[in-house]
Structures are given as structure tokens and as C-alpha cells.
Amino acid sequence: MSSTFAQLWAGTFRYVKEHSPYYRALLADHDTVPALAAVPLLDKATLSARPADFCCVPRERIVELVTTSGTTGEPLLWQLTAADVRRLAHNEQLSFGCAGLTAGDTVLIAVALDRCFMAGLAYWLGLREIGCGIVRTGAGSPRFVLEMLQRVQPTAIVGVPSFLRLVAETAQAQGMDLRAASVRKLICIGEPIRDTRWQLNRSGALLANAWNAGVFATYGVTELANSLCECEAGRGGHLHDEQLHLEILDDAGQPVADGEIGEVVATTWGVEGMPLLRYRTGDCAALFREPCACGRTTPRLGPIVGRRQHKLKVKGVSLYPATLTAILEQVPGVETFVVLAHPESELSDRIEVLVHGPVRLPELREAFQARAKITPQIRLAPRAEIEAWQQPPEARKRRMFVDRR
Ligand SMILES: [Zn+2]
Known part of the structure; x- marks a missing residue:
């Protein structure tokens, strides 16, 4: 049976209050479960200044250490337990499931699996859960990607749009017709492919045309160990609300109406290592709650329109x-x-x-x-x-x- 918001929040409140030095102090005055909205927002500067205070487990329970992308400030060290890695795998299984990937797919991961990134690892884990054939080309060489594309005939690729465009340009220079190749789905990470009216932007349209493939936006944040991927409807990334709770807040920290743009603020459910409450991602987007054409009823996160400070x-x-x-x-x-x-x-x-x-x-x-x-x-x-x-x-x-x- 699925857990309700109240159950997830109550369980998380008790867990962080018991195990996290930061939250033990922050929530000291709360003997009973407060409203989530009563918990102060957490910004990256606070987290970066004292990451050890957010860790809820002793070192022997940590099995994976990664760093955040570091697009804003110094990359942060992030630690996961075995259960956190399983949660990550399940999240990516659900996310790729939104894009319709099945055990019948062969998927090329054109993203780094090393360099302490979480994303490549998460994709590998999620594809394993689904049972896809996995080809780890990385993003080092467009020529190598094309070589493997010809050898294994993948049906989908996970990659950054600018790299996938580079691969398409390389194919064209080699006289290779990607439109006739085997790839039918591009899972696009890290850069927007759609505007707020759900239309493909120039990059998304270029990719869809060059590869003759469906393009799916996916959004993830290392600190949340979570990603949200679009379904065929292309109307925002589906939230997996048993793992993550999202709020969209205005400059005053108040919730905006559905469909309005504000800062994405997230609370993780079920994290053992470094759970976070009301974490300000700094990314701005809108949340949509009406049921999706695909039949899923969880909220969808629209395209990221920029950083809050921009x-x-x-x-x-x-x-x-x-x-x-x-x-x-x-x-x-x-x-x-x-x-x-x-x-x-x-x-x-x-x-x-x-x-x-x-x-x-x-x-x-x-x-x-x-x-x-x-x-x-x-x-x-x-x-x-x-x-x-x-x-x-x-x-x-x-x-x-x-x-x-
Ligand atoms: Zn959908």
C-alpha cells in the first residue's frame, strides 16, 4: 500500500530529528510533528558550510560517495547508503519508465560514469532495474558513440543535448544517416529542450529532426538523488511522490499557484544518508497537478526556466x-x-x-x-x-x- 504525505513526513521528521545533528538542533522545539511549512528553508550555502551535520549514518554504512555538479560554488561531497543506492535505482527505473523504456530496449549511456558524478551511475542502475541492454560509451568521443551505434543498434540514448547534437554533426560529416539509424528515443539531461509552452526549443527540434527520434526531458538534482522524466505527452517531468515532495515558492517563500513559476524546493522521503527538508534548489519552474494524458496522476515539473538569482x-x-x-x-x-x-x-x-x-x-x-x-x-x-x-x-x-x- 502506498504511503500518504502525512506518513512520509512524520517518518522523515522522526528520522532526521534522531539522526541528523543539523535537524536535531533545528527541530529541538518540536516535540510533535509540525507542518512541513513550519520548517525553515535550507539553502545550499548552509548545506555546503556543514555537510557532515546532515549525515545521519556512521561512515561504515556509506557505500557511495559522489560530488554535486558544482555549477554554483564548490562541488559538495554527497554520501549514500546501500538503501539510498537502491532508492536511486528505483527512482531511475520509474523515470525511464515514463519515457517508455522496457527490457526490450538497448540504451547507450552517453554520460560520464566516473568523475564522481551521480547521474551516470543513476542511469546505469535504473536501466539495470528495467532490464535494458546497456552500452556505456560515455561522452568522450562522438566517433566512438557512432561506432557503437552501428555495432549494437541501440534503441535509445541518454545524453546531454549539446553532445547529442555534436554526435549528429559528426555523423553528417561521415555521411551517416542517423534518421535511418536504430535510435528512436533521446533522453535529454542537463539542458532544456522545451519552452514553457511545451514546444521543443531550437535544440530539441534540431535533435528530434537529426535523429528522427522522440526527445524526453529529464531533470535531476544530486542532493535529492532523484530525477523527473517526461512521458510521451511531453508535458513536464513526472514526480515520484513516494521519494520526493516538491513545493514551488515565490520570493517571499510562499507557495505559488499551480502552473506559476517559482523556485523548486524539495524534501526527500526515504533517504538514509543525507535526507533534506525544504531544500532550495535555486532552479525555477512550475508544477502542474492535473492528471497527465499518459494516465499518471502525480504532479509534473515544467521546464527549468533559469536560476533564481537570474x-x-x-x-x-x-x-x-x-x-x-x-x-x-x-x-x-x-x-x-x-x-x-x-x-x-x-x-x-x-x-x-x-x-x-x-x-x-x-x-x-x-x-x-x-x-x-x-x-x-x-x-x-x-x-x-x-x-x-x-x-x-x-x-x-x-x-x-x-x-x-
Ligand atoms: Zn505523463
Whole structure:
């Protein structure tokens, strides 16, 4: 029988209060189970400052040590027990199940399984649970991926969109027709493939076309040891609510309405090693609660529109960079672009858009006004100038938004 929210929360409350030094102190005044909303939000800085205080088990019960991605600040060491690894495996089994993978699938993992990442391990575990054939190519070489693709005829690939595009470009250069190849599903991690209107963005559409395959977005956070994957309906990643509870909160920490964008705040259920209550992921998205076309009734998390600190304020309008980049991807003639946010005043940011290509600027301005309710400064710029913003020497990946505030 499945557990209710009240049971999961009560069990988690008692567990963390007994075993976690951090939560023992934080919840000292609560003898009975409080409302979850009464627990203060936890930010990454607090967690990073004293991770050992969150660990609920002695060292001999830890079986897996990984690090967080470190996109914000220093990568954090994360520790899992044997039961946590089983939970991770079950989560990925459910997630890949949403994308319709079965034991009949052969799946290429084009993601690193080493370098202390949790993601690659989680995918491997989940595919094992389902019983898929697994091919661990990693993401080191597009040529190797193509070689294995020809040898094993996989039906699906798990990978980062930019790498999967690179593989498609390499195939094209080799004269290989990926559209006629065996891959029918691309499970896309780490980069958005859809906009908030559920349409594929430029990257998602490029991938779907180049591979002649269905594309599925999946979102995961190491600290939560959890991921949410889309189903065929492509209307957000399905939450597995026996493992994770999500809240979407506004700047004041209050819940927003269903379908409204706010910060994703998560509470883990059933974690032994490092359980977290009301953890602020820093990612912004919307949650949808109406039943999905696939028949699942759990909430779905929409596309991540950006980091909380990247939220823009322009003359009274609040918006996220992803809204602007989605518009730029859809207006004809835009070959490449970058969105720059400059400081203007306490209350308003100045947005500058550099575009390259045979674009009609009045049409672009109209699109911004209609869909974002703002008109940024727009300037036609040489490709080289835009690329210098997108990929400065120290950047690990290309960025379409640069925060100069
Ligand atoms: Zn669904």
C-alpha cells in the first residue's frame, strides 16, 4: 500500500530529528510533528558550510560517495547508503519508465560514469532495474558513440543535448544517416529542450529532426538523488511522490499557484544518508497537478526556466532569461544571439540583446512585447562579438544569457 504525505513526513521528521545533528538542533522545539511549512528553508550555502551535520549514518554504512555538479560554488561531497543506492535505482527505473523504456530496449549511456558524478551511475542502475541492454560509451568521443551505434543498434540514448547534437554533426560529416539509424528515443539531461509552452526549443527540434527520434526531458538534482522524466505527452517531468515532495515558492517563500513559476524546493522521503527538508534548489519552474494524458496522476515539473538569482526585473515586469531566449530561438532570421543583463537601478535591470542574422528588428521587438511584455535594447552584432560573449575562455559551456548585474 502506498504511503500518504502525512506518513512520509512524520517518518522523515522522526528520522532526521534522531539522526541528523543539523535537524536535531533545528527541530529541538518540536516535540510533535509540525507542518512541513513550519520548517525553515535550507539553502545550499548552509548545506555546503556543514555537510557532515546532515549525515545521519556512521561512515561504515556509506557505500557511495559522489560530488554535486558544482555549477554554483564548490562541488559538495554527497554520501549514500546501500538503501539510498537502491532508492536511486528505483527512482531511475520509474523515470525511464515514463519515457517508455522496457527490457526490450538497448540504451547507450552517453554520460560520464566516473568523475564522481551521480547521474551516470543513476542511469546505469535504473536501466539495470528495467532490464535494458546497456552500452556505456560515455561522452568522450562522438566517433566512438557512432561506432557503437552501428555495432549494437541501440534503441535509445541518454545524453546531454549539446553532445547529442555534436554526435549528429559528426555523423553528417561521415555521411551517416542517423534518421535511418536504430535510435528512436533521446533522453535529454542537463539542458532544456522545451519552452514553457511545451514546444521543443531550437535544440530539441534540431535533435528530434537529426535523429528522427522522440526527445524526453529529464531533470535531476544530486542532493535529492532523484530525477523527473517526461512521458510521451511531453508535458513536464513526472514526480515520484513516494521519494520526493516538491513545493514551488515565490520570493517571499510562499507557495505559488499551480502552473506559476517559482523556485523548486524539495524534501526527500526515504533517504538514509543525507535526507533534506525544504531544500532550495535555486532552479525555477512550475508544477502542474492535473492528471497527465499518459494516465499518471502525480504532479509534473515544467521546464527549468533559469536560476533564481537570474530572475530579471524590467520596469515592473519579472521574467526569466529563458523567456527571452525562447523568443529569440523562434523569430526567423536569428542565426545566433546573446542576452545581456546590466545593472540599471535597484528596481529595474537593463536588458540588451545582440543578434546576428537576416532578422527584421521590428518583428523581433513585437515578439518581445507580445510574449515577454518588455522591449529590450536590440543591436545587430557581428557573429564573432556574440560568440565572444557566449564562450569566454573560462566558460565550461556556451551560454546564451550573461548576467552582468
Ligand atoms: Zn505523463
